[in-house]
Amino acid sequence: MTQDEMKFTVAQTALKYVIKNTIIGVGTGSTANFFIDALSTIKNNIKGAVASSKETAQRLENHGIKVFDLNKIEAISTYIDGADESDNDLNLIKGGGGALTREKIVAAVAHQFICIADESKLVSIMGSFPLPIEVIPMAVNYVKNQIIQKIGGIPEVRKDFITDNGNFILDIKDLKITNPKAMETKLNSIIGVVTNGLFANRGANVLLLGTPNGVKVITT
Ligand code: 5RP
Numbered sequence: 001m002t003q004d005e006m007k008f009t010v011a012q013t014a015l016k017y018v019i020k021n022t023i024i025g026v027g028t029g030s031t032a033n034f035f036i037d038a039l040s041t042i043k044n045n046i047k048g049a050v051a052s053s054k055e056t057a058q059r060l061e062n063h064g065i066k067v068f069d070l071n072k073i074e075a076i077s078t079y080i081d082g083a084d085e086s087d088n089d090l091n092l093i094k095g096g097g098g099a100l101t102r103e104k105i106v107a108a109v110a111h112q113f114i115c116i117a118d119e120s121k122l123v124s125i126m127g128s129f130p131l132p133i134e135v136i137p138m139a140v141n142y143v144k145n146q147i148i149q150k151i152g153g154i155p156e157v158r159k160d161f162i163t164d165n166g167n168f169i170l171d172i173k174d175l176k177i178t179n180p181k182a183m184e185t186k187l188n189s190i191i192g193v194v195t196n197g198l199f200a201n202r203g204a205n206v207l208l209l210g211t212p213n214g215v216k217v218i219t220t
Contacts (some may be wrong), residue, residue, distance in 0.1 A: 006118035006210025007082075012037040013208050013215045017114045019033075019077040020045050022202055025106035026060060027081020028053040035080050036060055050076055052106045053099040070109065079110035083117050083204070084197070086127040090115065090204040090220050091180040095132030097198030098163050103196050107202055109213050115204035119211045122218075127175035129210035132158075132197040134167050139192025145180050146190045147172060151183070171208055 001010075011034035018024055026036060026049045028173070036056065039049075048066030048071065051057035057067045070076075083105055085093040093114060094100050104217055107113050135157070140157060147155045151172065158169040180200035181213035187196040191218045207218040 001212040003118050003120065007031045007034045007116070008208040009199050010116040010208045010215055011038045011119070012083070014080050014114055014116050015042060015095065017038070017078050017080065017112075017206070018042065018046060020163045021047060022063070023047045023050060023073055023075070024078035025050050025076045025079030025081075025110045026052065026056050027079070027103055028056045029082045029097045029104075031082030031118070032056060032080070033059060035116060036063060036065075039063070039065065048108055052081065052086065052103040053097070062164065070105070076106065076110040077112070079107050079113045080116060081107070081113070083115050083121055083199075085123050085126045086115060086117060086121055086124060086204065087126050087180070088206050088218070089128065092203055093126050093129050093131055094199055095169070096129065098158070098161055098169050100134065100197045101134050101163065101165055101195040111207045113202070115207045116118060117207065117209055119209050119216075122207075122209055124145040126177040126180060130171035130173045131175055131177070133187060134163055134165070134194040134196075135170055135171065136192050136194060137168050140168050140170065143190055143192045144170060150190070151175075151187065193213070202218055209217055
């Protein structure tokens, strides 16, 4: 089974977690795109969706799925999104596509977070995937130096990339994340950081992992 076939299968499986007549949250990336395509087949069962990026909003609308402004709704039942890495406790690294801030906001509002990924994303210790940090442009050099002094790893500005919120991304390479919750909190305390790609204080509730033998369900 190819990686895309595994992504397709977990996206189909995620439909079971969509609650009828509610507004759901939808993530960003190639796995989330498979989910949006799958969602279009049951679009009449939901009120609509909140998108975690402009790209996702466009894809939802292209499928005729209503996109809601988060400030105009009461609740999000379920958030469905991919990840760059997950550990066995369902702490995640996200933001490979640069949508981490909006993803974190939607995940915070949602009652449950279903993460969909192929098996290559499950790791015992996170950090092989460079950890994305969204930073206010004028603070980039300051944040970079603070990371070198207080966190470790090698922060690099993502080339030719501006987030949907008009900010830069620093990707921190060579980290070994042994305490994801503490690191998430520490990174958030650096002035100029908008968000970091660790989803640990609000991790996933369920991980649907695509494997060649089918979908493995991991819960917290
Ligand atoms: C985007 C994300 C994505 O969920 C993450 O990068 C995984 O993407 P893909 O499904 O393409 O592997 O966090 O900001």
